[in-house]
Amino acid sequence: MATRTAEAAAQDRTPVGGGNQEEGTPIPFQERYLKAYRSSILARQLEEKLASLYRAGKIVGGVYMGRGQESFSASLASCLDRERHDIFGPLIRDMAGRLAFGEPLLDAPRTYFGSAEGPMHGRDGNVHRGRPREGMPAMISHLGSMISVVCGMLLARKFRGQAGAVGASCIGDGGTSTGACHEALNLAGVEKLPLVLAVANNHYAYSTPCSRQYACGDLVERAAGYGFTGHSVDGTDLAACLEVFDRAVGAARAGEGPQMVVGSLLRLSGHGEHDDSSYITQEDRDAPYGRDCLRVARAQLLEKGWASESELERWDHEITDEVDAAIATAQKESGPDPLKESWHALATERLNEGFYDE
Amino acid sequence: MSITYLEAIREAQAKALAEDPRVYIYGQDVGRFGGAFKATKNLAEEYPGRVIDAPISEDAMIGTAIGAAIEGMRPIVEMQFADFSSIAFNQIINQAATHYWRTGVPCPFVVRLPSGGNEGSGPFHSQCMESLYSHYPGLVVLTPATVEDAYTMLLEALTIDDPVIYCEHKFLYYHLKADGLPNSSLPIGKARVARAGVHATLVTYSAMLHESLRAARELEQEGWDIEVVDLRSARPIDTDTILASVARTGRLLCVGESFPWGGLTAEVVARICAEGFHLLDAPPLRLNAKDTPIPYHPNLWRSHRPTSSSISATLRKLLRA
Numbered sequence: 001m002a003t004r005t006a007e008a009a010a011q012d013r014t015p016v017g018g019g020n021q022e023e024g025t026p027i028p029f030q031e032r033y034l035k036a037y038r039s040s041i042l043a044r045q046l047e048e049k050l051a052s053l054y055r056a057g058k059i060v061g062g063v064y065m066g067r068g069q070e071s072f073s074a075s076l077a078s079c080l081d082r083e084r085h086d087i088f089g090p091l092i093r094d095m096a097g098r099l100a101f102g103e104p105l106l107d108a109p110r111t112y113f114g115s116a117e118g119p120m121h122g123r124d125g126n127v128h129r130g131r132p133r134e135g136m137p138a139m140i141s142h143l144g145s146m147i148s149v150v151c152g153m154l155l156a157r158k159f160r161g162q163a164g165a166v167g168a169s170c171i172g173d174g175g176t177s178t179g180a181c182h183e184a185l186n187l188a189g190v191e192k193l194p195l196v197l198a199v200a201n202n203h204y205a206y207s208t209p210c211s212r213q214y215a216c217g218d219l220v221e222r223a224a225g226y227g228f229t230g231h232s233v234d235g236t237d238l239a240a241c242l243e244v245f246d247r248a249v250g251a252a253r254a255g256e257g258p259q260m261v262v263g264s265l266l267r268l269s270g271h272g273e274h275d276d277s278s279y280i281t282q283e284d285r286d287a288p289y290g291r292d293c294l295r296v297a298r299a300q301l302l303e304k305g306w307a308s309e310s311e312l313e314r315w316d317h318e319i320t321d322e323v324d325a326a327i328a329t330a331q332k333e334s335g336p337d338p339l340k341e342s343w344h345a346l347a348t349e350r351l352n353e354g355f356y357d358e
Numbered sequence: 359m360s361i362t363y364l365e366a367i368r369e370a371q372a373k374a375l376a377e378d379p380r381v382y383i384y385g386q387d388v389g390r391f392g393g394a395f396k397a398t399k400n401l402a403e404e405y406p407g408r409v410i411d412a413p414i415s416e417d418a419m420i421g422t423a424i425g426a427a428i429e430g431m432r433p434i435v436e437m438q439f440a441d442f443s444s445i446a447f448n449q450i451i452n453q454a455a456t457h458y459w460r461t462g463v464p465c466p467f468v469v470r471l472p473s474g475g476n477e478g479s480g481p482f483h484s485q486c487m488e489s490l491y492s493h494y495p496g497l498v499v500l501t502p503a504t505v506e507d508a509y510t511m512l513l514e515a516l517t518i519d520d521p522v523i524y525c526e527h528k529f530l531y532y533h534l535k536a537d538g539l540p541n542s543s544l545p546i547g548k549a550r551v552a553r554a555g556v557h558a559t560l561v562t563y564s565a566m567l568h569e570s571l572r573a574a575r576e577l578e579q580e581g582w583d584i585e586v587v588d589l590r591s592a593r594p595i596d597t598d599t600i601l602a603s604v605a606r607t608g609r610l611l612c613v614g615e616s617f618p619w620g621g622l623t624a625e626v627v628a629r630i631c632a633e634g635f636h637l638l639d640a641p642p643l644r645l646n647a648k649d650t651p652i653p654y655h656p657n658l659w660r661s662h663r664p665t666s667s668s669i670s671a672t673l674r675k676l677l678r679a
Contacts (some may be wrong), residue, residue, distance in 0.1 A: 037598040117637065124460045130515060132428045140452050149453065152425020152433075159408075180448070183415035187422065188415050278461045325450040332573050345455070345495035347519040353594045 019237045029131050030306055031240060036078040036100055036296050040070035040238070041316065043096035044294060046105070050112055051273045059112050064127050066093035068236075068268030069200050071293035073097035075241035076168055076198045076261070077250040085157060087135045088168035089150040091143075092127050093200065093267070103136060105322065109330035122336035135229070144171065144178030147197065151184055154193045166252045168196045173213050174205025176222070185258075189227030194252035196245070197228070197260045200235060200269035203289065207279045221259040235263025236293040239300055264289040359538060362533035366509035367397050367470070369539060370454050371434060374516050375405045378432060381516060384419055385470075387437030394438050395472060395531060416445035423467040424454050424521075432516050433467040438526065440471035441485045443492055454521040455496030464519040468512070474527045474565050474615055481651040484659075485566070488622030489614070491523045493591040499523045499593040500546065503567035504538035509592060510543035518546065525592070527565040534568070549596035551603065555585035558609035559602055560669070561626050563589040566613045572666035576671055577643055584673060600626060601634045608639035611676050613664050615617040618646035640679035645672045 047065045054063040066073060073093065077100035080086040088101040095108060110118030111129040120129050120138070132140025137149050150169040157165045176180055176199060187196045199219055203210055216222065223230025229251060233244040241263065248259035264356040266289050284290055301307040307315075344352035361369070383398055389411040392399035406548065412419050423433040427628040437443045443450065450469065457465035460515060475484030491497045498520050502508040508526060515522040528604045544550055552567060553574055562570045567588050574584035585603050589595060608628055611622040623644040648662045657662050 054503055120460055121462070124456075128460070130461060132457075132461050137425070137428070138457075138461050140456070142448050142452055144454060145417070145421060145449060148421025148449070149425040149428075151418065152422030152427070154425070154430050155422055156426040156429035156431045159426075180417045180421070181444075181542070183413075183418035184421060187415055187418040345459045346498065347466075348498070349456045351498055351520070351594050 002187075008339040029210055029242065030304075032078050033238065034306065036071065036074040036238060036242060037301065038315065039074040039077070039100035040096045040294060040297065042099050042105070042319050042322070043070050045316075046108060046326070049096055049323055049327055050109065053112075054273045058331070060114070063112065064092045064271040064272045065269040066095045068229060068266050068293060069093045069202060070096035071238040071297055072099040072198065072200055072235040072241050072265055073170065074247045075238060076170070076196070076238050077101040078242065079245040080168060082135060082226070084253075085135065085162050085165040087137070087150055087165070089137050089139070089146050089167065091139055091146065091170040091172065091175070093172070093202070097108060097170065098136070101136065102134075103131070105218050105326045106330055107131075109327050112331065113330050113333070114335050115330050115333040116336045117333045118330070142180065143175035144180030144184065147171065147181060147195075149182035149186060151188050151191065151193055151195060155191065166194045166196060167279060168198060168249075170200065171196045172205065173199070173201040173203065173210055173219065176207065176219055177213055180325050185222075185226040185228065188255060188258045192257045194255070195258040196248050196252050197258070198245075199246050199260060199262040201262055201264050201338055204267055204277075204280060206271040207277070208253040211252070218262065220260065220262040226258070226260070227254075228258045228260040229256065231259065231260060231261045233263050234288070235265030236289060236291040236296050238297040265293065266290040268292060300336075359438060360535045361505060361537075362532055363505045363534040364509050366401055366505045366536070366539060367512060367526055368401070368503060370477060370509045370512040371398065372401060372404065374434070374513060375401065375408055378516065379506045380432040382410065382431065383434045383436060384398045384410050384412050384423065386412055386438045388412075393436060395528070397436065397470070414567050416442050417449055420446040420449035420454065420469065421438050423469070423513060424457065424465055424525040426448065427465045427467040427521075428457065428463050430535060434471045434516070435467065435509050437469060437471050437580055439483050439488045441482050443469065443471055443487060448521070450497070450521070451494045455494045455575070457496070457518065459496055465521055466519045466637055467520045468524050470514045471525045473525045475566070475652055476529055476664060476666065478654060479652070480654040484652040486525065486616040486661075487612070488523070488525045488564075488592040488646075489616040492622055492625070494524070497521055497523055497589065497593060498546070499525065501563040501589065501592050503527075503530070503564050503588050503590070504541060505534055506540045511546060511590070514546050516567040525564060529565045530568075533608065544590065546591055547594050547596060548565060549590055549598070549599040550588045551585060552588040553584065553586040555583040555588050556607055556672060557582045557584060558611060559587060559600065559603040559635065560605045560611050560613065560673065561584045561587045561589060562613040563592065564615065565621075566615050566664060569664060570613055570669055573669035573673060576666060576670045580678060589622075589626075595622075595626060595629065597629050600630060601637070604630055604634050604637045608637060609676050609679075610638065610642035611617075611645065611669075611672055612642070613645045615647055615663055618644070618649050638675060643672055643676050647668060
């Protein structure tokens with residue numbers, strides 16, 4: 001892996017994951033694995049840095065981590081293909097997936113700092129960022145409501161005759177309880193959309209355990225009710241996640257209808273950095289789903305002979321440099337100027353009412 | 359050839375489908391059935407694959423419109439009744455209305471809300487939602503009162519790069535007729551003086567325009583000449599046209615069919631007080647529906663919403679002040 005500067009990464013519009021090779025030529029598993037792993041390490045290091053900046057009072061609002069969910073998120077995005085107009089609809093804990101899909105590394109720190117240079121220009125912050133014109137809708141806080149947006153993006157592709165595009169949407173165990181989630185999944189089933197829903201069952205919605213969230217045995221049981229094909233995977237196992245998402249994305253692309261992938265894993269952080277997550281039980285931490293997915297991935301890399309200890313260490317250092325450069329760049333940038341702000345919410349300028357305009 | 363308000367809405371959609379490949383219609387029963395009120399009659403046959411029955415999922419209907427809109431389509435979503443848009447409230451106000459502001463990417467689509475009451479429609483099939491949606495930045499809210507406006511404003515709505523809440527009034531669907539469809543009209547955002555007068559300004563919109571014009575004719579018998587302003591759009595409000603009228607008359611009554619607490623009529627009165635206090639010869643008045651849910655029985659329903667007689671009574675009070 002070559003060392004890249006943050007600026008180079010920011011300008012990089014080509015997908016890290018997926019493939020830009022000729023149609024029908026699958027990316028070798030090893031290559032895809034390494035990309036997903038790299039995105040995961042990048043996400044872990046970036047979020048740890050953002051968390052320490054939050055604790056130091058340098059970031060307002062909150063910092064929300066994907067710790068423990070990186071492999072699941074990055075492997076989904078690594079199976080998507082932007083050349084084929086695929087869509088990645090991330091949620092709170094999908095930094096790794098965002099990076100694997102091709103979100104510039106600078107987008108996250110710029111949005112956390114509220115930089116005027118960022119994709120949200122300081123008008124929205126933290127995980128509420130996106131590049132809607134590049135297949136990455138910008139999430140709102142209301143859980144479940146992004147799934148139908150991805151459905152609509154897929155409908156638009158259908159109208160335009162862009163066959164073969166897949167849309168992925170991410171949700172957690174808590175988000176599956178919303179009416180919006182139910183409506184969107186039912187609609188995706190009715191419209192037979194090539195949607196892949198990734199359910200990261202991290203066992204807690206803020207402090208609420210699964211037993212207070214749903215009464216079915218396993219969330220994957222819901223797939224059949226929506227006309228989805230259901231898949232279950234150990235969300236801490238990068239190799240297994242890649243295999244399952246590869247199958248699910250392939251099936252959606254082949255016209256086999258919507259797919260639901262439920263990954264079992266544990267949120268290895270608080271809901272946000274303000275939360276010490278003391279309510280997470282020792283039993284959960286000791287469970288197989290409580291493993292740190294990055295440790296699992298490192299062991300797999302060594303076992304498969306795809307990297308040596310020293311290479312893994314070198315990659316860590318390279319990524320640290322990249323993250324430090326991105327943070328330094330974003331931190332130097334100015335925030336938005338309220339005096340230069342238009343305070344107009346409509347795109348149609350003549351219809352803005354201009355309250356308090358000078 | 360005579361054409362109704364409802365047919366004008368149907369014709370505008372047919373024209374949009376014919377001329378703009380980005381337009382499609384999504385809503386419950388809008389396909390072969392032609393819609394609960396037949397606003398999409400025969401459109402599914404004429405435009406195969408572009409007039410699509412939706413499951414009963416208002417939230418997801420708007421969510422898909424948002425997704426398609428940011429991808430460059432121009433969806434029309436038909437709510438079967440305006441009342442049911444409450445299920446999609448989150449998508450409309452939090453997702454659609456904030457999208458351009460947050461991302462710089464426009465989110466243009468039109469939600470059609472069959473609004474307002476008829477006898478026997480009750481609390482859940484009669485609501486007027488314009489005051490509620492107008493509160494949120496990032497939305498355009500239209501309230502056409504005439505056959506001509508129903509047609510031209512729907513067509514213009516589909517050219518606007520923002521989410522548009524199009525409040526069409528069910529009471530006008532069959533009652534209101536015109537001789538034909540216009541080719542041009544006032545642009546969205548401009549109010550229209552529907553009746554010139556000198557003694558008081560009556561600002562109103564949608565079905566209340568017709569009750570107001572009846573009231574103005576009634577007061578004409580008593581020697582009063584009432585100016586009636588049709589707002590046409592609830593957001594934006596054409597404050598300049600109202601101010602100019604109040605400058606001529608010195609008195610203001612604002613009539614709306616939504617509930618009395620806050621809302622569009624209050625906003626109009628607040629603006630005129632703030633910007634045209636010196637023009638007023640008497641305290642401005644508002645008249646809205648009563649402050650209860652909308653009743654079922656015709657006796658109660660007819661008293662709940664403003665009518666020409668309650669408007670006339672309020673006008674007399676305003677003119678005596």
